[in-house]
Amino acid sequence: MTWPTKKLADLLESCDAGVWGKPAIKGKGLFVLRSTNMTNEGRINFSDVAERKIEGDIKKLELLDGDILVEKSGGGPNQPVGRVAYFIAPDDRVYTFANFVQRFRAKPDLINSHFLFYRLLFLHKIGFTKKLQSQTTGIRNLKLSLYLKTEIPVPPLKIQKQIVERLDAIKKVQELNDKQIELADELKKSLIHNFETIGKKWPRIQLGECVSFLQLGLVKSREKYSDKGVPYLKMDAIQSNGELDFEKAIKVIADESEIQRCKLKIGDFLFNTRNTPELVGKSAVFNEKRTYLFNNNILRLRFKNLLPLFLNAFFQTIDGKRALNSKKKGTTSVWAIYQSDLLKIKIPFPPIETQRQAVEKLFAVQEYKKKLIKQKLKELFESVLNKSMKGELI
Numbered sequence: 551m552t553w554p555t556k557k558l559a560d561l562l563e564s565c566d567a568g569v570w571g572k573p574a575i576k577g578k579g580l581f582v583l584r585s586t587n588m589t590n591e592g593r594i595n596f597s598d599v600a601e602r603k604i605e606g607d608i609k610k611l612e613l614l615d616g617d618i619l620v621e622k623s624g625g626g627p628n629q630p631v632g633r634v635a636y637f638i639a640p641d642d643r644v645y646t647f648a649n650f651v652q653r654f655r656a657k658p659d660l661i662n663s664h665f666l667f668y669r670l671l672f673l674h675k676i677g678f679t680k681k682l683q684s685q686t687t688g689i690r691n692l693k694l695s696l697y698l699k700t701e702i703p704v705p706p707l708k709i710q711k712q713i714v715e716r717l718d719a720i721k722k723v724q725e726l727n728d729k730q731i732e733l734a735d736e737l738k739k740s741l742i743h744n745f746e747t748i749g750k751k752w753p754r755i756q757l758g759e760c761v762s763f764l765q766l767g768l769v770k771s772r773e774k775y776s777d778k779g780v781p782y783l784k785m786d787a788i789q790s791n792g793e794l795d796f797e798k799a800i801k802v803i804a805d806e807s808e809i810q811r812c813k814l815k816i817g818d819f820l821f822n823t824r825n826t827p828e829l830v831g832k833s834a835v836f837n838e839k840r841t842y843l844f845n846n847n848i849l850r851l852r853f854k855n856l857l858p859l860f861l862n863a864f865f866q867t868i869d870g871k872r873a874l875n876s877k878k879k880g881t882t883s884v885w886a887i888y889q890s891d892l893l894k895i896k897i898p899f900p901p902i903e904t905q906r907q908a909v910e911k912l913f914a915v916q917e918y919k920k921k922l923i924k925q926k927l928k929e930l931f932e933s934v935l936n937k938s939m940k941g942e943l944i
Contacts, residue, residue: 553941559699566652592636619651636663665713755897764849768804823849826885830886849889864898
């Protein structure tokens with residue numbers, strides 16, 4: 551469906567630049583939203599909002615519900631500038647916006663502010679704002695004058711409202727799902743803490759006494775990357791929380807012998823041997839039926855009389871992280887934990903049934919979180935957003 555269009559500037563009641571502000575004594579300033587508080591999904595992270603003393607007309611600078619924030623400077627190598635967020639005050643504090651952020655306020659008689667937000671979010675997601683950026687001294691800048699000339703389709707207000715209600719409904723379910731994921735993470739942290747407490751009573755042995763098999767993964771250069779290849783986990787797929795992020799997987803061309811040699815199996819323990827000083831030593835347990843290969847910066851281990859999830863839980867504890875830190879070696883930005891040093895780490899080693907009891911709740915929480923993630927509500931939202939903005943769902 552084709553709708554009439556108007557320039558973005560003509561749809562705005564105001565377009566205001568952000569403020570600098572100075573550190574303020576608590577209770578004597580405004581809470582300033584920065585570009586770093588904005589997410590790719592159009593949300594605002596209020597957890598680390600800075601309080602600043604602001605000069606000028608505070609009333610004019612105050613954010614109101616329905617204001618749209620646009621990131622006009624910032625970004626990075628893999629993060630084009632131009633993120634947008636829809637402001638709804640989470641509490642009774644007074645909020646304003648920083649100098650790297652622009653505030654749009656829609657003309658309500660022409661366009662629903664929430665519909666305009668979704669339109670701008672859509673433009674950012676399809677890479678439109680990436681075309682309207684310049685770069686100086688490492689900072690990306692949105693060419694605001696060109697952005698304001700962008701032609702925005704304007705359906706009747708009734709249709710705008712219908713589109714907003716549809717997208718809001720999906721987003722609400724997505725947010726509830728995300729909240730459940732956060733709660734699962736909180737429960738996991740509690741279980742790890744309990745694990746550490748009871749683990750002090752268990753006898754200890756060197757890890758090497760339990761290892762039955764170990765192997766480094768495949769070296770695959772960029773020339774071997776291909777959308778038609780086999781999923782391949784690199785070190786960034788192993789998260790600091792002891793889990794695997796399969797969205798980080800890339801695909802590579804591999805022959806049958808490589809696949810047979812480095813195909814991951816359920817229960818494989820994956821250990822990141824080389825990385826930055828902060829990230830080397832990450833670990834996770836593979837638990838997928840689909841075929842995945844792994845990178846040469848990852849060591850695969852299998853054990854006798856040791857559950858991989860039990861070891862992974864230990865490496866998430868303060869004691870386990872301290873043991874790993876003691877084995878890190880490096881002289882530049884690349885550090886390593888060598889196989890010989892890893893195998894000397896002393897780990898808790900109770901009977902196998904005790905191990906199973908110690909991690910059964912942890913396993914259940916991780917499986918529950920995996921199911922939440924696999925609901926793919928993000929993909930559903932983006933599909934409906936795309937079709938709605940093209941007039942395909944009216």
